[in-house]
Amino acid sequence: MITKKTNHLRLPFLLLSSACSAALLIFATIAVLHAAPRIPKPDANASREAFLEVYNVFTSPRCQNCHPAGDSPLQGDDSHVHLQYVQRGKDGHGVYGMRCDACHQTANLSGEHMPPGNPKWSLPSPEHKMIIVGRSPAELCRQLKDPKQTGGRSLQQLLEHVSSDDLVGWAWDPGTGRTPPPLSRTETVAQMKIWIDGGAACPQ
Ligand code: HEC
Ligand code: HEC
Numbered sequence: 001m002i003t004k005k006t007n008h009l010r011l012p013f014l015l016l017s018s019a020c021s022a023a024l025l026i027f028a029t030i031a032v033l034h035a036a037p038r039i040p041k042p043d044a045n046a047s048r049e050a051f052l053e054v055y056n057v058f059t060s061p062r063c064q065n066c067h068p069a070g071d072s073p074l075q076g077d078d079s080h081v082h083l084q085y086v087q088r089g090k091d092g093h094g095v096y097g098m099r100c101d102a103c104h105q106t107a108n109l110s111g112e113h114m115p116p117g118n119p120k121w122s123l124p125s126p127e128h129k130m131i132i133v134g135r136s137p138a139e140l141c142r143q144l145k146d147p148k149q150t151g152g153r154s155l156q157q158l159l160e161h162v163s164s165d166d167l168v169g170w171a172w173d174p175g176t177g178r179t180p181p182p183l184s185r186t187e188t189v190a191q192m193k194i195w196i197d198g199g200a201a202c203p204q
Pocket of ligand 2: 061062065066073074075076077082084086087088092093094095098099100101102103104112113114115116121122123174178
């Protein structure tokens with residue numbers, strides 16, 4: 001009799017305790033999930049938005065003046081064709097008698113309309129012109145992802161190029177009378193990283 005009674009009591013007790021442990025398990029799982037480092041999922045929308053920020057930098061005069069569609073560099077905030085009929089030449093450093101370093105020194109010369117300078121001052125070579133002028137966001141996006149057009153550089157290498165190349169860096173120290181790009185270099189690199197980490201999505 002006594003055993004039967006306890007058995008009767010045991011069933012609801014067992015149900016209650018298993019409900020409790022189930023609840024505990026759920027809480028524990030939630031706690032663990034919260035504590036675990038989240039692996040960010042590639043976010044295509046964030047990626048596209050970040051690319052538009054990067055695009056505004058690339059198409060600023062400080063970058064696009066050296067990335068023209070034709071074979072003459074451009075000048076000034078209005079990106080007019082370089083005076084003196086300066087040409088790209090076979091290596092991007094100009095043609096005989098009109099080499100870039102005839103006028104452009106290793107550093108900016110001070111004063112308005114004086115030649116800016118850098119030891120590597122030149123246009124990209126005719127093989128990899130990396131044209132920026134006139135490209136839509138979608139076009140430039142696809143171009144940066146095409147190794148045939150980047151001289152074989154991967155997205156990671158392009159990121160490094162923008163973050164540490166000395167000639168690219170000139171754009172943020174362009175000399176008197178020239179507007180720097182709309183984002184700082186650090187911010188440009190950050191946006192480029194969001195673009196790449198989100199799957200390098202292209203705007204439509
Ligand atoms: C004084 C001219 C000059 C300026 C200013 C300049 N570039 Fe360039 N850019 C070059 C040259 C030259 C190359 C090719 C360098 C190489 O292949 O190592 C190049 C290559 C690149 C490439 C790599 C493409 C490739 O061929 O692999 C990217 C991306 C780029 N530039 C972006 C920029 C951005 C962004 C800016 C502005 C913040 C900028 N450039 C400003 C001359 C310039
Ligand atoms: C005869 C002298 C001379 C030669 C040669 C020359 N430049 Fe220039 N360049 C200048 C001067 C001067 C300026 C500044 C003009 C100004 O600010 O109004 C300038 C400005 C520029 C700018 C504009 C920078 C900006 O963002 O506004 C670019 C780009 C440029 N040169 C590229 C080149 C390249 C590339 C070569 C060689 C292929 C070259 N130049 C050869 C004299 C020269």
